[in-house]
Structures are given as C-alpha cells and as structure tokens.
Amino acid sequence: MTETQAGKEAAPAASDISPVPAIELDGVVKEYQAHGEVVQAVKGVSLSIAEGEFFSMLGPSGCGKTTTMRMIAGFEDPTRGTVRLQGQDVTDVAPNKRDVNMVFQSYALFPHMNVWENVAFGLRRKRVPEQEIKRRVGEMLEIVDLTGREKRRPREMSGGQQQRVALARALVNNPRALLLDEPLGALDLKLRQAMQIELKRIQREVGITFVYVTHDQNEALTMSDRIAVMNDGLVEQLAGPREIYERPATKFVAGFIGTSNLLSGTAEEVGGGTAVIRMGDGDRVLVPVGDATVQGGAVEVTVRPEKIRISREEPAVGVSAVRGTVSEVVYLGTYNSYAVNLAGGTEFTVFEQNAHDSSITAERGDSVWLSWQPHHSYAIGS
Amino acid sequence: MSGPISPALPARSEGAAGLAPSAGPPRRRRVRWGDRLLFGYTWLVLVWLFAPIAVMIAFGFNDTKSKSNVNWQGFTLKWWGRLGDYPELTNAVVNSITIALLATVITTVLGTLMGIALGRYRFRGQAVTNLVMFAAISSPELVMGASLLSLFVSLGVQTGYVTIMLAHVLFSVSFVAVTVRARVVGLDGSIEEAARDLGASTWITFWRVTFPMILPGVVSGALLAFALSIDDFVITQFTSGATVTFPLWIYGAVRIGVPPQVNILGTLIFAVGVVIAVVNTFTSRRRT
Ligand SMILES: Nc1ncnc2c1ncn2[C@@H]1O[C@H](COP(=O)(O)OP(=O)(O)OP(=O)(O)O)[C@@H](O)[C@H]1O
Ligand SMILES: [Mg+2]
Numbered sequence: 180m181t182e183t184q185a186g187k188e189a190a191p192a193a194s195d196i197s198p199v200p201a202i203e204l205d206g207v208v209k210e211y212q213a214h215g216e217v218v219q220a221v222k223g224v225s226l227s228i229a230e231g232e233f234f235s236m237l238g239p240s241g242c243g244k245t246t247t248m249r250m251i252a253g254f255e256d257p258t259r260g261t262v263r264l265q266g267q268d269v270t271d272v273a274p275n276k277r278d279v280n281m282v283f284q285s286y287a288l289f290p291h292m293n294v295w296e297n298v299a300f301g302l303r304r305k306r307v308p309e310q311e312i313k314r315r316v317g318e319m320l321e322i323v324d325l326t327g328r329e330k331r332r333p334r335e336m337s338g339g340q341q342q343r344v345a346l347a348r349a350l351v352n353n354p355r356a357l358l359l360d361e362p363l364g365a366l367d368l369k370l371r372q373a374m375q376i377e378l379k380r381i382q383r384e385v386g387i388t389f390v391y392v393t394h395d396q397n398e399a400l401t402m403s404d405r406i407a408v409m410n411d412g413l414v415e416q417l418a419g420p421r422e423i424y425e426r427p428a429t430k431f432v433a434g435f436i437g438t439s440n441l442l443s444g445t446a447e448e449v450g451g452g453t454a455v456i457r458m459g460d461g462d463r464v465l466v467p468v469g470d471a472t473v474q475g476g477a478v479e480v481t482v483r484p485e486k487i488r489i490s491r492e493e494p495a496v497g498v499s500a501v502r503g504t505v506s507e508v509v510y511l512g513t514y515n516s517y518a519v520n521l522a523g524g525t526e527f528t529v530f531e532q533n534a535h536d537s538s539i540t541a542e543r544g545d546s547v548w549l550s551w552q553p554h555h556s557y558a559i560g561s
Numbered sequence: 562m563s564g565p566i567s568p569a570l571p572a573r574s575e576g577a578a579g580l581a582p583s584a585g586p587p588r589r590r591r592v593r594w595g596d597r598l599l600f601g602y603t604w605l606v607l608v609w610l611f612a613p614i615a616v617m618i619a620f621g622f623n624d625t626k627s628k629s630n631v632n633w634q635g636f637t638l639k640w641w642g643r644l645g646d647y648p649e650l651t652n653a654v655v656n657s658i659t660i661a662l663l664a665t666v667i668t669t670v671l672g673t674l675m676g677i678a679l680g681r682y683r684f685r686g687q688a689v690t691n692l693v694m695f696a697a698i699s700s701p702e703l704v705m706g707a708s709l710l711s712l713f714v715s716l717g718v719q720t721g722y723v724t725i726m727l728a729h730v731l732f733s734v735s736f737v738a739v740t741v742r743a744r745v746v747g748l749d750g751s752i753e754e755a756a757r758d759l760g761a762s763t764w765i766t767f768w769r770v771t772f773p774m775i776l777p778g779v780v781s782g783a784l785l786a787f788a789l790s791i792d793d794f795v796i797t798q799f800t801s802g803a804t805v806t807f808p809l810w811i812y813g814a815v816r817i818g819v820p821p822q823v824n825i826l827g828t829l830i831f832a833v834g835v836v837i838a839v840v841n842t843f844t845s846r847r848r849t
Contacts, residue, residue, distance in 0.1 A: 254754055274757045287755040291773040300769075301759035352759065 199266040200227040201356050201388040202234075202251060202279075207260035209246050220246040222412035223260070228356070228390060228405075233382055235391045237399040238409035239435065244392045247409075248358050251390065252281045265355060275304075280349035281358040284365070286341045288333040294320070294344050295329035301352040319351040322381060339370045346381070356388035363398070375402055396436050400424065408432050424483075430559050433481045440487070440527045442480040442501075446558070449474050453553060456480055460523040464499035465553035478558040484530040486555040489517055489540050494550035501549050503527060505541045515539060519549060614831060621824035628818035640821040647822060653810035654826055656722065660806065661790040664729035668786040671730070672737025673779050677771075679738065680745025694735040705732060706799030713800065720802030728800040729790040736789065737782030744778030780841055791830065 209221040221243040228234045236244045249255040250262055253274035262270045269277055280301070289297050298319060302312045320326050323343040333341055342362060349357055362378075363371045379402055382389050393399050399406050400420040407417045408431075416428040427433035433441065442464070444456040453465045456478060466480055494500050506526070507518035517529040527549060531540060541547045620630050624637035645651055679690065697705075709728050713720050752774070756766040772779075794808040801809060811823055 252758060254757075274754070275760045275762060281755070281758045283751045283755060285749055285751055287749060287751040289752060289756070289770055300756070300761075304760035304765065348755075348759070 198230055200263075201230045201232070201265060202228040202390065203261075203263040203266075204247070204251070205261040205263070207247070207250060207257045207262065209243070209250060209255060210258040219412055221250070221257075224409075224412075224414055225260075226407055226414060226417060228388060231386050231388055233379070233389045233391065233402060233404045235393060235399040235403040235406045236409055237393055237396060237406050237435075239394060242409045243412045244394075244409055245360055248281070248360055248390065248392050251356075252279060252358055253277045278354055279356045279358055280352055280354040281360065282345050282349050282362045284361045286333075286345040288341055288344055288348070290333055293330050293332055294325060294336075297333070297344055298348045298351050300348065305352070315351055316347075319347045322350075322384065323347045338366055339374060342366065342374060343377075346378075350381070350385060350387070353385075354387065356390060358390045358392075360392045361394070362391075363393075371398075378402065400436070408435065410435070426557060427481065427559070430479055430481075433479075433559060438484050438528050439481045440484060440525075442482075442521075442523075442525060444478060444480060446474060446476050446478055454558065456558065458501075458523055460521075462501050462522070464501065464556065466499075466556050466558045467554055469558055476560065478560060480556050480558055482551050482556040484516070484528040485514075485532075487527070487529045487549050487551045489519070489529050489531055490548050490550065491541065491545070492548065494548055498550045499553050499556060501527075503547060503549060505543055505545045505547055508539060508541070508543055510539075517541065517547075519547060521549075617824050618828045618831075621821050621828050623821055623824075625821060628820075630819055630821050630824070640825055644822055644825060647820065649805065650807075650810055650814075650820075650822060650826075653805045653807045656804060657791055657807035660722065660726050660729060661787050664726050664733065664790045665783055665787045667726075668730050668733045668737050669779060669783040672734045672782055672786070673741050673775070675734065675738035676741025676778070676782075677745055677775070680742040680748075694738055697732060697735040698739070702732070702793075702795035706796040709796065710799040720800050721804045724800045724802065725797050725804060725806065728796050729786075729793060732793075732796060733786040733789045736785050737779075740782040740785065741775055741778045744775045748774055784837060784841065788834065 204224050204226050207221060207224045208219065211218045211220055224243075224247055236247060238244055246255060250257050251264075253269070253272060253276075257270060260270075261268055264277060264279065289300065292300070295316060298316045299312050302315060307315070317326075320329065323346055325340065325343055325347065328336070328340070333344065336344070342365075345362070359378075363374050366374060375398060378389075391399070391402065400423070403420055405417065405419055406423050407414045408423060409415065410431050416423060416432045418426075418428075423432065424436055427436060427439070430441070433439040442456075442458055444458040444464070446454050447457045447463070448455040449468060452468055454468050456464050456466055458464070464480060466478075488494070501521055503519040503521040505517055506520050507516075509516040509518075512533070514533055515531045517531065519527045519529060521527060529549060619633075621640060622636050622638065623630055623633055624635040624639070625632070626634060675690075675694075678684070679687065706728075709724075709731070710720070713724055718724060748771075753766055753770055756770040757763070761769060792808055794812065797806055797809060798812075805813075807826065811819060814820070814823070
C-alpha cells in the first residue's frame with residue numbers, strides 16, 4: 180500500500196499542525212417525506228473525522244446512523260448542511276465521483292460476477308491498466324485471505340468469506356475513507372469477534388480512515404479510536420471509548436453503554452472540587468464537580484456496577500454510601516451480580532468480582548451498604 | 562426499493578417430481594407409497610400434456626391419400642420433400658415468424674422498461690398502470706380483438722401486417738412487464754448502489770449490474786411474448802385484414818382438410834421452442 184502514502188500529503192509529524200480532516204459534517208440535517216409528514220432522520224450532526232482514524236457511530240436502531248453514512252457516501256442529499264471530504268465541499272457530488280468506498284450491511288456483492296471480477300470492478304471503472312489490476316486484486320485477495328477462491332461466485336461462499344470479498348472490493352481502490360455499515364451484523368458471535376480483529380489489523384496495515392456503523396457497544400468500544408454515540412438523529416457524545424464509558428455525557432449514553440446506576444438528587448453544596456448531592460430520601464453523596472453541578476440544580480448521579488462495594492458494615496467516612504436491601508443475587512462465574520433496592524425506591528446493580536473466594540457477601544433480603552469512591556461517580560444534568 | 566406485490570407469474574416452477582422428501586427409516590413405508598403415487602401422477606400429467614404434440618408430430622409422417630389427414634395410413638417422409646407445395650401456407654408461416662420476431666423485440670424492450678419503472682420507482686399513475694396491465698392480461702381475447710378492430714377502423718387505419726404486430730405487442734407487453742417487475746422487486750437495491758460507489762456511472766451500472774441481474778426475467782418475458790404471438794388466433798383474426806398468418810391459414814384449411822405440411826411446420830416450430838427452452842433452462846441455472 181505504499182502508493183496510498185505517496186499519494187497523500189506528507190503526514191505532519193507534529194501534532195501542533197492540525198491536518199485537514201478526512202471527513203467533516205457541518206450541521207447536516209436529513210428529512211424524509213413519509214405519508215405526508217416530515218420525518219427528521221438526522222437532526223443536525225456536526226463532526227470531523229481525522230485522517231487514518233477508526234471512527235465509530237454507535238446508537239440504537241433508527242437513530243440515523245445509516246442515513247448519516249449514506250450522506251457521506253453520497254447516496255442521500257442532506258436537506259441542510261455541508262459534507263466535506265479532505266476539506267472539499269462534496270455535498271452536491273455524485274457517489275461515483277467521491278473518493279470514499281462503502282461496505283454494505285448486505286455485502287451487496289455482484290451475484291453474476293466471480294470474486295475476482297467483483298474485486299476488480301472499481302479499478303476497471305477507473306481504467307487502471309490490466310497489468311496493475313491483476314497485481315492489486317491479487318494483493319488485496321491475499322490481505323483478506325481469499326487467494327485461490329478467485330473463480331467462486333458470491334453465493335458459493337460463506338458469510339464471512341462474502342464479507343471479506345466486500346471489504347476487498349472496497350479497499351482495493353485505495354479510497355480516502357472506508358465506510359462500513361454494520362459489516363459484521365450478519366455473522367455469528369465467534370466469526371464476528373474474529374472479523375473484528377481482522378478488520379482492525381487491515382485498518383492498521385492499509386492506514387485508511389474507517390467510519391464504522393454499529394449498534395453493538397462492545398464492538399465500538401474495542402475497535403474505535405473515537406465513538407459518536409447517536410440517539411434520535413443527534414450525536415449525544417463524541418469521545419474516545421474510555422471517556423465514553425467512564426464519563427458518559429448524558430443520561431442516554433450512561434444507559435446505552437454498559438450498565439449504569441442512576442440516582443436523582445439536588446446539588447446542595449458546590450466547592451473544593453466536589454459537590455454534595457442530596458437525594459430525595461435525605462442521603463447525601465459526593466461527586467466531582469462537573470458541568471452539570473450548579474448550586475441547587477437537579478442532577479443524576481451515575482455509578483458503574485463494578486465500582487460499587489457491597490458490605491454489611493457501615494463503610495469508612497470519605498466514600499459515598501447508600502443503604503439498601505438485596506432483592507436478587509446472581510452467580511455469573513467471574514463475578515456475582517446483586518440487585519439492591521435503595522430506600523428511595525431506586526434499584527442498583529452491583530458487580531462483585533470473585534477474586535479471593537467465591538463466598539457471597541449478602542443473601543437475598545439482607546440489609547447492606549453500597550459504597551464507592553466519589554471520583555468513580557459523576558453528575559449528569561437531568 | 563419496495564414496489565407493490567405483483568400478481569407475477571413464477572419465473573420458473575419446480576418440477577413436481579423433485580419434491581419428494583427423504584425421510585428416516587421409521588416412516589419409510591408411507592413415504593414410498595407417497596413417492597409412487599407422485600411418480601404415477603407426474604407421468605400421467607406429462608402424457609396428458611404431450612399426447613397432442615405426439616399426435617401432431619406423427620401425422621406429419623402419415624402417408625395419407627385423402628385430403629384430410631386424420632386416419633393413420635402408413636409411414637412416409639414424402640411430405641418433408643413437399644413442404645413448399647402450398648405457397649400461401651409458406652407465406653403465412655413467414656408472416657407469423659416475422660411478426661412474432663418483430664413483436665418480441667419491441668415488446669421486450671418496452672416491457673423491460675415498464676417492468677423496471679414499476680418495480681423500482683414510485684410515480685404518479687403507478688396504480689393505474691398496474692391496473693391497466695392486469696386488465697390487459699386478464700381481459701378475454703375476443704373483447705380485446707373486437708375493440709382493437711373498432712379502434713383501427715375508427716382511426717381509419719388499414720388493418721394488415723402492421724396492425725397484427727401492434728396488437729401482438731399490445732397484448733404481450735404486460736406479460737413481459739410483469740415478469741421483469743418480479744425480478745426487479747426481488748433485487749437488492751444496494752447492489753446497484755455498490756456499483757455507483759465503486760465509480761460506475763448510471764449507464765455503466767445499468768449495463769454491467771442491473772441488466773445482467775434482471776436478464777433471466779427479460780429472457781422469460783421475451784420467450785413468453787414470442788410464444789403468445791406465434792400461435793395467436795383470436796386477436797389476429799380481428800386485426801389481420803388481408804394478411805394471413807399460420808394459425809389463420811390452418812383455420813381456413815380446416816373445412817377442406819389440413820395437409821400434413823401443417824403438421825411438419827408445427828413440428829418445426831415446436832422443435833425450435835424446445836431448443837430455446839432447454840438452452841434457457843441451462844444458461845439461467847448458471848446465471849442466477
Ligand atoms: N427513505 C426513508 N423514508 C422515510 N424515513 C426514513 C427513510 N430512511 C430512513 N428513514 C427513517 O429515518 C430514521 C433513521 O434511519 P436509519 O436507517 O438512519 O437508522 P439506523 O440508525 O441506521 O438504524 P439501524 O440500526 O436499524 O440500521 C428511521 O426512523 C427511519 O425510519
Ligand atoms: Mg442502519
């Protein structure tokens with residue numbers, strides 16, 4: 180893939196020069212007319228994706244991921260807003276004139292062509308010399324591990340193989356960016372995990388920007404450099420996987436990524452880096468001061484289940500603690516999961532690692548204390 | 562990409578004989594009985610279908626002495642040498658074949674375009690188009706023939722070769738459109754998007770991707786159009802004027818006796834049909 184690198188500008192090594200983003204969306208809105216009323220599939224998305232980045236769009240079904248991606252590829256015209264590729268406005272450019280390629284969820288292989296012809300299709304359209312087509316298709320089939328299957332028809336191949344053909348067909352063109360719409364959605368779990376590693380390896384090898392659509396949070400968390408969590412046509416949070424998980428910006432993100440416990444309360448005292456949140460039942464917890472914590476404001480405090488310690492004795496001062504009654508204990512092998520009803524009526528989930536011995540700390544019906552370090556919790560405006 | 566569900570003809574139907582399930586040992590007796598029944602029934606149907614054709618072929622070799630060719634009088638090949646004995650018959654066959662070929666070409670082009678439009682796009686008048694197509698398929702030939710005749714007469718058009726062809730295009734175009742539409746509706750639209758995405762213009766996308774994928778539908782439609790045209794009698798009768806086609810000639814000859822040449826010509830047309838059908842089955846199995 181040396182010509183990929185050569186074809187592009189010499190990548191600036193220093194991070195102080197900000198290079199032109201590979202893909203930019205600026206206030207993009209997409210409306211559909213359906214049964215006489217206007218449906219807003221995408222309600223105003225602005226984001227910029229860096230060269231060589233593995234960028235994911237994650238969100239529940241119908242949140243506008245596919246629509247956003249199709250606007251980048253050029254299959255949908257934005258109702259409002261601008262799409263830029265490498266700094267150039269391509270909002271009105273046809274899909275066959277855009278230097279990005281897409282991998283479709285259904286693979287969309289040409290059923291009447293064999294593997295070789297499928298992969299060579301894009302190069303043929305660009306009138307690449309036959310000799311070079313031979314070489315590049317051969318190389319690409321090697322990368323996706325399909326050498327020797329050139330003469331097969333798509334329907335004579337397994338789902339994973341078809342998936343790799345689709346990938347090769349897009350990648351062989353050396354696009355500036357590769358758009359993948361739930362490319363692993365049709366595969367079983369094992370194959371899916373193998374393909375995730377494979378995709379990540381290929382992306383490193385060819386160094387192309389990947390825009391990856393998925394509704395599988397694990398997939399997004401493990402593969403991406405950055406993730407845009409989408410909901411109802413809007414980006415709720417755009418950050419790296421760790422930040423998305425550790426510091427969800429909204430209630431939706433907290434609930435969508437992993438398991439979260441939520442406590443409603445009011446910010447009572449703010450100062451000294453921490454805020455005291457008073458819950459409805461009078462209990463108080465500490466959280467680090469964030470954007471959402473203003474004096475007297477209503478907030479939601481969220482804590483991940485694995486950050487909580489469950490105990491029968493009252494914990495030491497300096498931690499946040501609440502009381503509750505165990506309503507369910509589930510043994511899950513590497514950890515136990517407790518469901519605990521708090522005095523205020525909220526239900527908390529707590530994970531306890533089976534690290535030392537597999538004895539259970541509390542039984543159903545026991546009164547327990549739940550405690551956590553204040554810096555493991557955070558407040559979200561409600 | 563969703564169009565209305567079409568009352569489409571199935572593109573290819575599976576042979577009934579291929580449906581017998583293979584069952585485990587415990588149910589073997591019952592399944593065997595079922596197999597035999599199915600086997601016998603299948604052959605009965607085949608014989609029933611092919612008996613008339615066999616008779617037609619056989620009587621092309623009948624050494625008949627009289628004008629009528631209905632009693633078996635011994636085997637001969639002499640009629641094959643005297644195929645051109647009736648110039649009007651030869652002329653009628655030529656008319657039938659050329660009309661069928663022309664009508665098939667026109668019908669296939671028009672019908673394919675209609676099928677794509679109906680299967681792919683939503684447009685004003687789509688429901689009406691579907692309705693008219695369905696009406697054209699289901700309306701009695703007698704009605705269509707009579708109304709075409711009155712149309713041509715009131716327009717002052719001289720009926721003849723051209724009007725026959727137009728009529729044939731008219732009644733077979735719906736069949737082609739319906740067959741192609743079924744194929745188009747079944748297409749995954751993202752395959753064409755993939756072609757566009759890989760740099761193909763709309764024109765190239767159509768010829769390299771869309772057309773090869775709907776080709777089986779187009780071919781079946783074309784064969785159907787040819788078959789409908791070449792043996793049409795009722796509508797042709799109304800729109801023929803002074804032009805005579807093969808079926809019209811036979812009808813005229815029935816009163817004085819149909820000569821064995823007709824059987825031979827029928828056999829030839831049938832043979833060509835069989836060859837085309839076999840080739841089509843063979844190649845479409847590869848294509849899809
Ligand atoms: N052609 C269309 N006409 C009308 N509404 C549409 C159209 N395409 C999409 N929508 C609507 O826009 C919204 C977003 O659709 P989109 O396909 O982008 O969702 P998605 O995030 O990709 O979901 P999924 O995970 O199920 O693929 C949905 O509510 C959908 O019903
Ligand atoms: Mg989608």
